[in-house]
Amino acid sequence: MVKYDMTKEERENKSRRIREKGEDTRLRHASMRPLTVELKLDLKCLNNAERNKLFLFFAECRWLCNYLLGLSNDMFRDFDTRTRCITSLDKDGNAVARKLTMPAKFIQTVYTSLKQDMASLAAKRRKTGKRNGKLKFRSSYDSIELNQYGNTHWICYGPDGNKNGKYRNTIHIAGIKRPIRVFGMEQIPAGAEYANARLVKKPSGIYLMLTCYIQKHEDSKESETKPDLGIDFGIKTAITTSDGEKYDISVREPERLKGLQRKLARQKKGSRGWRDTKRRIQREYERLSNRRKAIANQAYHDIVTGRKLIVMQDENIKGWHKGLFGKQVQSSALGTLRRKLMSNPNVLLIDRFFPSTRMCPICGHIHNDITLSDRTFACPACGYTEDRDVKSAKALLLAGKHEIACRCPGQTPTPVERMSGFDASYEAWKRSAMKPEAPASKR
Numbered sequence: 001m002v003k004y005d006m007t008k009e010e011r012e013n014k015s016r017r018i019r020e021k022g023e024d025t026r027l028r029h030a031s032m033r034p035l036t037v038e039l040k041l042d043l044k045c046l047n048n049a050e051r052n053k054l055f056l057f058f059a060e061c062r063w064l065c066n067y068l069l070g071l072s073n074d075m076f077r078d079f080d081t082r083t084r085c086i087t088s089l090d091k092d093g094n095a096v097a098r099k100l101t102m103p104a105k106f107i108q109t110v111y112t113s114l115k116q117d118m119a120s121l122a123a124k125r126r127k128t129g130k131r132n133g134k135l136k137f138r139s140s141y142d143s144i145e146l147n148q149y150g151n152t153h154w155i156c157y158g159p160d161g162n163k164n165g166k167y168r169n170t171i172h173i174a175g176i177k178r179p180i181r182v183f184g185m186e187q188i189p190a191g192a193e194y195a196n197a198r199l200v201k202k203p204s205g206i207y208l209m210l211t212c213y214i215q216k217h218e219d220s221k222e223s224e225t226k227p228d229l230g231i232d233f234g235i236k237t238a239i240t241t242s243d244g245e246k247y248d249i250s251v252r253e254p255e256r257l258k259g260l261q262r263k264l265a266r267q268k269k270g271s272r273g274w275r276d277t278k279r280r281i282q283r284e285y286e287r288l289s290n291r292r293k294a295i296a297n298q299a300y301h302d303i304v305t306g307r308k309l310i311v312m313q314d315e316n317i318k319g320w321h322k323g324l325f326g327k328q329v330q331s332s333a334l335g336t337l338r339r340k341l342m343s344n345p346n347v348l349l350i351d352r353f354f355p356s357t358r359m360c361p362i363c364g365h366i367h368n369d370i371t372l373s374d375r376t377f378a379c380p381a382c383g384y385t386e387d388r389d390v391k392s393a394k395a396l397l398l399a400g401k402h403e404i405a406c407r408c409p410g411q412t413p414t415p416v417e418r419m420s421g422f423d424a425s426y427e428a429w430k431r432s433a434m435k436p437e438a439p440a441s442k443r
């Protein structure tokens with residue numbers, strides 16, 4: 001914030017120093033690898049007043065955010081972040097005067113992040129020409145940006161710079177005097193440089209998502225290479241690879257959750273017991289989504305490490321949610337895994353209309369009579385038999401290799417006499433799919 005007793009020259013010098021320092025940091029971080037660790041705050045080490053203060057930060061951010069959204073455009077632009085007295089609406093829609101007690105940095109981040117949201121909304125509007133509506137009022141504000149390490153949050157080393165001893169595993173958050181014990185510090189590798197963070201409120205507690213920068217080291221694991229892989233996304237067994245491996249990444253909703261939901265329906269809405277059950281349901285959902293995330297990460301890691309080429313089909317999982325298989329797909333981590341895979345540079349997507357379940361990977365015959373209940377594929381033309389999903393994955397891998405061979409510059413297409421039955425059939429399918437009314441293949 002600008003102090004008014006500074007002269008114009010001093011102010012310019014100061015902002016130049018800040019700019020240069022930021023530039024240095026950015027350059028240094030460019031050669032490093034960012035890593036976000038999740039640290040859980042141990043709220044038991046705080047007293048009641050401090051704990052309430054921490055929760056109040058989230059409420060104050062919500063009041064401020066909604067207050068800012070209610071301002072006119074001019075008033076929003078000229079908002080002074082030194083403002084401490086605002087009004088907000090309570091449950092019944094009455095205006096209540098609120099006094100902000102949270103650190104000034106938090107006020108600034110709420111304001112700047114809103115400004116960014118509005119700018120991106122306006123940019124979108126300019127691009128599409130459509131009105132996208134305005135930002136909605138928030139019913140909760142669960143994530144506070146802590147954008148300046150050393151000011152909004154810092155790790156305590158104790159008076160003697162010692163990481164161990166009394167100050168071990170504690171973190172300081174602006175506005176709370178006492179250092180707060182955290183769980184999960186062991187995730188941070190030695191020599192990491194701390195950067196910005198987010199304070200996140202979840203049903204199970206408050207977490208600090210701390211971004212660190214660590215040295216990029218030459219990956220020794222990368223030298224181990226595994227063969228290229230085709231992946232078939234199915235419904236029954238979730239994922240099948242061309243190596244014949246199957247991953248079941250579905251996570252069912254636990255019985256306990258159903259029981260809790262029944263209990264909630266019986267209880268009086270708004271009562272103490274009702275609220276208690278509601279909180280337990282939220283925690284159960286959080287646990288469920290954590291498990292899904294963990295399973296998706298594990299499968300992603302298994303699939304991706306050491307591979308140069310991974311081929312999958314550009315299927316429309318969003319469509320599945322709506323359709324027949326909605327429940328089963330939803331209870332798996334499939335969507336997360338797909339998103340992760342699609343952002344990987346080694347993944348090649350094959351057109352979603354490619355008949356991977358029907359085309360024989362040996363002779364290229366298209367077996368039209370195969371139904372969903374047939375678990376094995378038996379080619380009527382060459383007699384090849386294979387598990388249905390493994391076969392699909394193999395066909396996808398072949399299609400991917402074919403695509404890459406076509407794309408290599410200077411490489412002439414394989415002469416017809418050397419083409420395998422699969423290649424010829426794939427070529428023929430591609431030509432027929434390239435008709436103007438059929439969707440063109442992506443990538």
Ligand SMILES: [Zn+2]
Pocket residue numbers: 360361362363364365379380381382383384
């Ligand atoms: Zn065949």
